[in-house]
Amino acid sequence: MSGGVDSSVAAFLLAQQDYDLSAVFMRNWDTGDESGTDKGCEWEKDWEDVQRVCKKLDLPCQMIDLSQEYWNRVFEPSLKQWESGVTPNTDVWCNREIKFGALLERLPAPTTSNKKPWIATGHYARKSWSTTPNSPHTRPRPKLLRPSDRGKDQTYYLSSISEEGLSRALFPIGHLQKSEVRELARKHQLHTAERPDSVGICFVGEKAKFSNFLSSYIPPNPGPVVDQVSGKTLMQHAGLWTFTLGENARIPGMKERMFVSSKDQLSNTIYVVPGSDHEDLYSNTLRVSDFTWIWNDAIPPDLSTPQGFRVDLMHRYRMHSVPSTVRKAETGDLIVTADEPEKAVTPGQIAALYDGDWCLGCGVIKSTSR
Incomplete structure (x- = not known):
């Protein structure tokens, strides 16, 4: 559970069924490593919301600290990619390495049997079981399917998980629209019903702050920003990670907005083109x-x-x-x-x-x- 409405409703739906059910909150980022204190950190509010929902649903809950695993398996490898100028997707790797990786490794086995535990999430995705003529397997295998609400489809973020991880996954809200999820939360008085969807990377906050966040981990590496059409140098950048392909470069003094078209790691150059619909x-x-x-x-x-x-x-x-x-x-x-x-x-x-x-x-x- 994340503290959001989606995982709250997922927990509610499962609590209505015959499961040996408990909740887990993942702490993936140690703010104390940066500031020396966790006070004011967003994860504390998330954890409080999880505990409130679990108390209402009469579910046991625990927090598992996976910040070290997240640093080693997701964040540090991503830092190297950002520094080289490419743009990794930490949400995808977090699902594979942490939620369906490190977390599954840390979950205790069920007390009622020797079987491995299942894990349910509030992702908008569905799963079915099937066989295929191309496979030597005779037993049904899990298939990751798009959800009913295509506008909230999160299978992209789940696309890197292993078959083993998928086989142990449940997606209780995959058949619902987002509006139906919120309505269920309101109807059953879950206090997360009106909580806004999270935006940006969980431990950074809003996207506008992301470049500043990375700059605290990656040393400056200035280079030219070049008009790909004229070849003219327009300004200097602080590092390849400070711009993303397709974004408005916000270059002062230009008659037309310039957009990032490519990056050259060898020359440490960012290229831009005029207009948001340029062929390059x-x-x-x-x-x-x-x-x-x-x-x-x-x-x-x-x-x-x-x-x-x-x-x-x-x-x-x-x-x-x-x-x-x-x-x-x-x-x-x-x-x-x-x-x-x-x-x-x-x-x-x-x-x-x-x-x-x-x-x-x-x-x-x-x-x-x-």
Whole structure:
């Protein structure tokens, strides 16, 4: 439970059923490491909300401190990527490494049996069980599916979890609309009913502060910001991590707004183009590395053929999936070609592939081209 309305309602729905149920709150960030105190930290308010909901539902709850695991398995590797100029997706890695990784490792086994515990979350996702002709398995296997509320679809954030983690997962609100979740919370007087959805990375807060946050961990590395069209240097940046592809560069004195089109790590240069719809902001071919199929022994056979395998692509959260073709390169990377050019496809982000509603897995965007 996070302290939000989604996990509160997930807990309520499970509490109405015959489960041996308890709640866990993850503490993933140690603010005391930065300021020497946890006073005023957002996680304290979240933990208080979790305890209030659990008291109303008569559920035992505990806090598990995973801040060290988060630092080692998510944050520190991401720092190196930010410093190099790419943009990692910490929410995706947190789900794989922490929520469906370190947390599952730390959960106590149920007292009533020798079986492993299940974990339920407030994610907007669904799961079904199925078999496939391409798999040697005869027992049903878990499939990660899009939720009923497409506007809140969080399968993108879950696309890197293992089959083992998915097999032990429950998504109690996946069949509901967000409006229905809030209405259930109001009806049953859960005090988180009107709590706003969280924005930005949990331990940083709002996105506007993110560059300043990173600058406290990454030393300055100034370089030029160059107009890709004219070749003129327009200003200096403090580090490649201070700009994201596709964003307004906010360069003073320009007649037209300039948008980040690319970064060159070797020359430490950020390139910008005029206008938010410039052709250099678009690409339709992605090279994807370290792709992990949730069913890793049932890889589509057409992947190695000239015609490739038809999929739907998501390269960021809350986008309409894009019809695409995926092929396997000789290097082992996947080459994903979208039917239409996409704006601001960002190296370091996640490319998740779907067969209709079924999320097949994901990999890291290594480079893009037209």
